[in-house]
Amino acid sequence: MSPPLVxxxxxxxxxxxxxxxxxxxxxxQEYRHFEIIVVDDGSTDGSAEIARSLHxxxxxxxxxxxxxxxxNAGIAASRGDLxxxxxxxxxxxxxxxxxxxxxxxxxxDAQYCVAKARYFLEPGCRVPAGFRRxxxxxxxxxxxxxxxxxxxxxxxxxGRFDTSLVLADVDxxxxxxxxxVPMVVLPQVVLHRRIHNDNLTYRVSARGYRDxxxxxxxxxxxxxxxxxG
Numbered sequence: 001m002s003p004p005l006v007x008x009x010x011x012x013x014x015x016x017x018x019x020x021x022x023x024x025x026x027x028x029q030e031y032r033h034f035e036i037i038v039v040d041d042g043s044t045d046g047s048a049e050i051a052r053s054l055h056x057x058x059x060x061x062x063x064x065x066x067x068x069x070x071x072n073a074g075i076a077a078s079r080g081d082l083x084x085x086x087x088x089x090x091x092x093x094x095x096x097x098x099x100x101x102x103x104x105x106x107x108x109d110a111q112y113c114v115a116k117a118r119y120f121l122e123p124g125c126r127v128p129a130g131f132r133r134x135x136x137x138x139x140x141x142x143x144x145x146x147x148x149x150x151x152x153x154x155x156x157x158x159g160r161f162d163t164s165l166v167l168a169d170v171d172x173x174x175x176x177x178x179x180x181v182p183m184v185v186l187p188q189v190v191l192h193r194r195i196h197n198d199n200l201t202y203r204v205s206a207r208g209y210r211d212x213x214x215x216x217x218x219x220x221x222x223x224x225x226x227x228x229g
Contacts, residue, residue: 002033003031003033003101004033004080004081004082004101004104004105005033005034005035005079005080005081005082006031006033006034006035006080006082006083006084006097006101006149007034007035007037007074007075007077007078007079007080007082007083007084007152008026008034008035008036008037008084008085008086009037009039009070009071009074009075009078009083009084009085009086010022010023010026010036010037010038010039010074010085010086010087010088011038011039011041011067011070011071011074011085011087011088012038012039012040012041012043012047012051012070012088013040013041013042013043013047013064013067013070013088014043014044014045014047015043015045015047015088015089016043016045016046016047016050017089018088018089018194019047019050019051019088020050021091022086022087022088022089022090022091023036023038023050023051023054023057025086025090025091025092025093025094026086026092027054028094029092029094029095029096029097029098030094030095030097030098031097031098031101034080034084034097035056035058035078035079035080036054036056036057036058037057037058037060037074037077037078038051038057038058038059038060039060039062039070039071039073039074039077040059040060040061040062041062041064041065041066041067041069041070042061042062042063042064042065047088048061058077060073060074060077065163066163066166066168067168068161068162068163068165068168068169069161069163071085071145071160071161071168072160072161072163075152075155075160078152080152081151081152082101082104082149082150082151082152083149083150083151083152083154083155084096084097084100084148084149084150085145085146085148086146087146089194089196090146090191090192090193090194091191091192091194092190092191092192093188093189093190093191093192095188095190096115096190096191097149099115099186099188099190100113100115100149100186100190101149103184103186104149104151107184109182110182110183110184111150111151111153111154111157111176111181111182111183112148112149112150112151112154112176112181112183113148113149113183113184113185113186114141114142114143114144114147114148114183114184114185114186115141115142115147115185115186115187115188115189115190115191116139116140116141116142116147116186116187116188116189116190116191117139117140117142117144117146117147117189117190117191117192117193118138118139118140118189118191118192118193119135119136119140119192119193119195120136120192120193120194120195121136121195121196122194122195122196125195125196127195128195128196131195136195139189141185142191142193143173143185144169144191145169145172146191146193147190147191154176154181157176157179157181158172158175158176158179158181159172159175165211165214165215166207166208166211167208167211167212167215170211170212170215171211171214171215171218174215174216174218174219175218175219175222177219178219178222178223179222
């Protein structure tokens with residue numbers, strides 16, 4: 001039996017500063033049966049040139065619609081039975097795919113798995129508002145798409161990412177949990193998450209707070225059976 005193909009989706013928006021390093025961490029994977037899909041969300045810098053310069057990278061361009069739309073575009077274009085995601089400024093450990101593919105291959109009931117991350121502060125950068133400094137110490141369970149490996153069927157069960165939300169990944173994990181989609185948290189560190197001045201994830205915004213409240217409200221409705229969320 002041939003090894004399963006992993007489709008790696010990497011959204012980028014004006015990410016030329018770190019994109020080459022992120023792509024290198026994919027190309028350095030011990031598990032070799034993968035494809036890379038870079039979804040350019042309307043970059044105006046040199047991101048397109050970096051992505052196109054690497055052999056085997058599939059480059060897709062879309063008008064700026066946000067990371068959720070880029071994730072969805074990557075899923076739609078994927079050829080693999082397994083889907084993984086990496087942010088333009090993060091790094092995978094070399095064993096990331098090998099560890100997670102092995103687990104899902106041995107546990108056919110699990111639809112997806114997540115794992116641990118190690119956070120590091122980019123030299124010369126300050127800790128962003130909204131990021132807890134203590135997370136720079138040790139390893140942490142990270143229920144985020146960048147540590148996830150999912151069967152494509154998981155997106156049939158849960159649906160795609162909600163493009164109306166900034167925190168679409170939080171909403172997706174909430175929907176998966178409420179639907180009792182089988183998953184597991186692995187103990188290995190599979191991601192080095194770069195913390196820097198421009199991290200969108202840690203910017204506190206009114207819209208982000210609204211998204212959290214929306215996600216919580218939808219989850220409560222689903223659990224009560226009073227709406228589809």
